[in-house]
Structures are given as C-alpha cells and as structure tokens.
Amino acid sequence: MKHRTTAGLAAVALASIALTGCASGDDTAGGTASDANVCEVAPAAEASPAPSPSxxxxxxxxxxxxxxxxxxxxxxxxxxxxxxxxxxxxxxxxxxxxxxxxxxxxxxxxxxxxxxxxxxxxxxxxxxxxxxxxxxxxxxxxxxxxxxxxxxxxxxxxxxxxxxxxxxxxxxxxxxxxQIPTRAEGTEVEPEAGLPAVELAENGQPTVTIPQDYEAPTDLVIQPLIEGDGAKVTRDQTVTVQYAGCLLDGTSFDSSWSRGTPTSFPLNGVISGWTEGIAGQKVGSQVLLVVPADKGYGDQENGAIPANSTLVFVVDILEAKAA
Incomplete structure (x- = not known):
C-alpha cells in the first residue's frame, strides 16, 4: 500500500518497497490451477547492506x-x-x-x-x-x-x-x-461463498485463491476473516498492519510480508477502499477487501497496478492509535 510519508522520515527511509509478481499455482482451497488464480506472497528477502560511510x-x-x-x-x-x-x-x-x-x-x-x-x-x-x-x-x-x-x-x-x-x-x-503482534488473532469468521479464498501459512502469511470466473464487484467488498477483541478503528487513526495485495489474475503487487515487518500509516492517507474497509473493524482482526477501481487508483496506472484494476487485499490489523 502506497502511503504518504513525512519529509523527515522519507529522508532516512533508504530502502524502496519491492513489488513482486506471481501467477497461477498449485491446488489450494477455493480452486485449482486450472480454474483459479493463486496469489502467493514472495518470502521476505534479505535486506541489502546500507552503503558504508567513508x-x-x-x-x-x-x-x-x-x-x-x-x-x-x-x-x-x-x-x-x-x-x-x-x-x-x-x-x-x-x-x-x-x-x-x-x-x-x-x-x-x-x-x-x-x-x-x-x-x-x-x-x-x-x-x-x-x-x-x-x-x-x-x-x-x-x-x-x-x-x-x-x-x-x-x-x-x-x-x-x-x-x-x-x-x-x-x-x-x-x-x-x-511490542505488537505480528498477525491477527481472534475468532475465525466464515466468509460468504464465492469470494476469493484465503489460506494462511503457519506464520500467518496469506495465500489468496481467486476463481477465474470471479466477477469484479462494483461495490467495495468488506469480509472479516478473523474478528479481534480490540477497539474499533476510526478513520482518523494511524494503523499498523500486515497486508498482501493482489490483482484478480493472481499477480501480487505489494506485501508487508515480503518486507519482513508490519507497516504503519494514517488511515486517511490511503486509497478510499482501505479507509472505508478498515474503519469500523476491531484491532486484532483480519479482513478481506475487494476494492473496485473507483475506490482504488481509478483510471491511473500505479506502479505494477494497471489502470482500472480491481484490487484484492488481506489485512491483519495489529494496532490503531491517534495519528
């Protein structure tokens, strides 16, 4: 998720966010390689050493x-x-x-x-x-x-x-x-039938399986997968999350899991699909978001995201506090 950063921290944020791609894969819950697109998050890569000062x-x-x-x-x-x-x-x-x-x-x-x-x-x-x-x-x-x-x-x-x-x-x-959790913890919620399926690795990292016949929704889809027991998130807070983002064809375009750590950002500084989808959820929850283009990046290409793309996110809400 691309978010705004202050001039100060941008000056000391030396590493760029890597975008990774993936395509259809092996059988998982929700479909097979022949009838579904499987979005697997790339494992965290070792950080490149910072340049040595003279x-x-x-x-x-x-x-x-x-x-x-x-x-x-x-x-x-x-x-x-x-x-x-x-x-x-x-x-x-x-x-x-x-x-x-x-x-x-x-x-x-x-x-x-x-x-x-x-x-x-x-x-x-x-x-x-x-x-x-x-x-x-x-x-x-x-x-x-x-x-x-x-x-x-x-x-x-x-x-x-x-x-x-x-x-x-x-x-x-x-x-x-x-110290904050590294993954969502709470009560599992049975999702509605027909949505992209989410399978979690032992460490909580998600794999998303999207049926090839899945029709892009015209409205924002907000599907809790795990309900935490924390306070409800408000739009004016800064949240700390683990997340994975995929296109409907199974391409993974961004993931905190691939960077090895959760990330924090003001909820009012991201796409409206996130602001609307995360606000009202409880801290500790995991939520599946299917974001239509008009609540994402619209008709603008954004890095690895083509114009007019529907976006699929799995978000673990680890913390929320005043921005």
Whole structure:
C-alpha cells in the first residue's frame, strides 16, 4: 500500500518497497490451477547492506553538535555546507529505558536541517506529532542499524541524501517502544461463498485463491476473516498492519510480508477502499477487501497496478492509535 510519508522520515527511509509478481499455482482451497488464480506472497528477502560511510563522512557526523535535555527539542549546529558521500550516523546519547528489539514498534521524535545552510525544515517537537515505525522494517535501514540494541531515550545524529538529492541532517530521539503482534488473532469468521479464498501459512502469511470466473464487484467488498477483541478503528487513526495485495489474475503487487515487518500509516492517507474497509473493524482482526477501481487508483496506472484494476487485499490489523 502506497502511503504518504513525512519529509523527515522519507529522508532516512533508504530502502524502496519491492513489488513482486506471481501467477497461477498449485491446488489450494477455493480452486485449482486450472480454474483459479493463486496469489502467493514472495518470502521476505534479505535486506541489502546500507552503503558504508567513508572516514570523511564519519568525521563530518562526529562534528555535528547536539545539545539539550532528552525529551526536549535538541539544539543542532554544524559547519555549513555539510556534505557526505554515503549515509553516516553516530550515537549522540544512549538511552536508559526499555531495550529496542527487532520487530518492536519504536516511537520517535526528530528534527531535520538542511546540510547546505543549517536551517531547520521539519521538527516533530514543533508539530507535536511523534512518529512510529517497526524496528527491522527495511525502509528504515539506517535507523535499524543504529537503534536495535539501544534503549528508549537514545539519540542519534545522521547525515544522508534526501530524495531531492540534497544533504539533510537528522537528529532522532526514541521516546517509546512497544511490542505488537505480528498477525491477527481472534475468532475465525466464515466468509460468504464465492469470494476469493484465503489460506494462511503457519506464520500467518496469506495465500489468496481467486476463481477465474470471479466477477469484479462494483461495490467495495468488506469480509472479516478473523474478528479481534480490540477497539474499533476510526478513520482518523494511524494503523499498523500486515497486508498482501493482489490483482484478480493472481499477480501480487505489494506485501508487508515480503518486507519482513508490519507497516504503519494514517488511515486517511490511503486509497478510499482501505479507509472505508478498515474503519469500523476491531484491532486484532483480519479482513478481506475487494476494492473496485473507483475506490482504488481509478483510471491511473500505479506502479505494477494497471489502470482500472480491481484490487484484492488481506489485512491483519495489529494496532490503531491517534495519528
């Protein structure tokens, strides 16, 4: 699922989301290779190692001065223009709280400054909107490398090249960490007959079987498969989910399972089929969504998704909190 990302976190999200394809496969519930399209999620690939900073890059980051108490916006100063050839970072202060482990959800505050002039471009301390991500998510390799094994309260300083090719300095502070489930847990729900069938692997990863004679619906289909016991999700929340997305021909176009970790995003920042389909569901639930084009990407091609495509999603709702 493509979603909007703030300028700050986009600057440190170094890995791109891989799109994978699959076609008809072996027999599974709901049909066979001859009469159904089987969408299997590609297994998580090993993350590519982040580029190694040079000795000069490390010296540049060491020269970034960060001061001020933990929990407050830091004062950040450095000699301009600041340049690095590869992303570089250092631990400014070690935390004293709970340990940061892979798979846990870290909440961070951060400030971003332009390397050219040292001017601040974004600060969550000013917006009062800290952000969260899953430790181990390959989109945040630079943060993972520095934060996993540290503790809440840790501060890191980073210099990296943003998407617009300008150098940015980012100071990140971890304000909290929380363990969340990796899959939906609750009461199984018997789906309506005729819908795409979902089969779960031992770890919860779904395989979707779509009958070849399945007619694309004109209205959004919302079919709970597992009902959790958490609070109901609202449209204005940020959700953390595991999900797999398929086309009706069995092509897998996106999956958090293939990236190895859940993902978080504001529910009001995605396609309307997701906003309408997830709002009102309980945390801990798994839901099948069949999204007609007018509630997806419409007549616009979007990456591996052709124009006017009906989209099939299996979504595990792991957490929901204020955006």
């Amino acid at each position: 000795a000069a890059d490390l010296e540049t980051v060491e020269a970034i001065e960060v001061s001020g108490p933990v929990g407050k916006a830091p004062k950040v100063t450095f000699k301009t223009p600041l340049e690095v050839s590869s992303p570089a970072s250092r631990i400014v202060a070690e935390g004293t709280g709970d340990e940061l482990t892979e798979g846990a959800q870290a909440t961070i505050d951060y400030v971003v400054l332009g390397g050219k002039d040292g001017k601040q471009t974004y600060s969550t301390w000013e917006t009062k909107k800290p952000e969260s991500f899953t430790l181990g998510d390959p989109q945040y390799d630079l943060l993972n490398d520095r934060l996993i094994g540290q503790k809440v309260g840790a501060r890191i300083a980073m210099a990296s090249t943003a998407m617009d090719q300008t150098v940015q300095v980012t100071v990140v502070e971890v304000s909290g960490v929380k």
